[in-house]
Amino acid sequence: MTEPFLTEDRLAIQAMARDFAMKEVLPVANELDPRHGEIPMALREKMAELGFFGILIPEEYGGLGLGLSEYAIIVEELARAWMSVAGLIARGQQFTAGFDADQRDRYLPAMARGEFLSAFALSEAEAGSDVANLSCRAVPDGEGWRITGQKMWCTFADGSDYLQVFARTEPADPAHRSRGVTCFLMPKQRGTLPEGVTGTPVRKIGYHGWKTWELAFDGAYASEIVGEPGKGFRIAMGDLDTARIHTAARAIGLARGALEDSIAYVGERVQFGRPIGVNQGLRFKIADMAAQVEAARALMYQVCTAVDAGQPSPTQASMVKLVASEMAERVTSEGLQIHGGAGYTTDFPAERYWRDARLTTIFEGTSEIQRRIISDALLGRADRA
Incomplete structure (x- = not known):
């Protein structure tokens, strides 16, 4: 099974990722994880140079245009050194299926360069496994929306370049609870939370290298929607x-x-x-x-x-x-x-x-x-x- 899967090209990708993981990532993990240090920006920049943030992004947008097979090979190598680094590469190439043509043109090239990385704000205190049970709400305000509510388990909320936030824009329908949820894109500066958003880092026992947050949205403004209004659950x-x-x-x-x-x-x-x-x-x-x-x-x-x-x-x-x-x-x-x-x-x-x-x-x-x-x-x- 493994021999035909690991073609010559994939073996070369595996060797490159393994060399990077063992020489660049593992020493950093061994030093920083015990003291809960964060993934250094210098390491992120090296990952960007190797194209790790654009593995699944088409070549026309500056990505590598590879498949899930190559993605999994690279992820395994990075996780062998530090799982958090293996998680970081997803922040530039997952959950973009709802982007329209304009959003793909504007955002995918920056994502492939590691310059527009995401934090995913979906889960809530009462919406974990029952993720359709969202209570965070968004109401229209001019040309945008105001979001109010709580989110849990938002890893990288501070270090990301934007938040992808899921909030109700229609009342919950008991018969179709996943309807009425909209996906919002909230650009922000790295190292900060958006205006109207406050947060508390979760005291977790692992997955160090970056913070995981509990977030409070207090009328935070969002002007951009991903996908169709009310159909954000499908994107999630x-x-x-x-x-x-x-x-x-x-x-x-x-x-x-x-x-x-x-x-x-x-x-x-x-x-x-x-x-x-x-x-x-x-x-x-x-x-x-x-x-x-x-x-x-x-x-x-x-x-x-x-x-x-x-x-x-x-x-x-x-x-x-x-x-x-x-x-x-x-x-x-x-x-x-x-x-x-x-x-x-x-x-x-x-x-x-x-x-x-x-x-x-x-x-x-x-x-x-x-x-x-x-x-x-x-x-x-x-x-x-």
């Missing part, structure tokens, strides 16, 4: 296949980091006069870890190939997200165990892989939501039985 859901495959690739990268570091550690750590890697118990752990990583990667390659061939499947995207994220939680936990007490310190990346892997089972739809999507596809929706 439109790129979920890509987002879930992106998370699967991040999970695989984290698991591979745990595996590779564990292989190195059992060869170096000596107990009872010999390396601990001679112990069958640890050897079998590593064998199981390696097999699980390979299995998840093979499924990801299969799903990417289908999407690039014009055969997307939300069910398969949910499957690979579920399989890869839960695999990563198991494998990174085993990696920490292999490191023993050292793994429970910030002196080794083992604990970082473990903390970040735990998040992959939650964001972009929890494992429970993925199981519901998959089971509904196979058995029909339970609420319609």
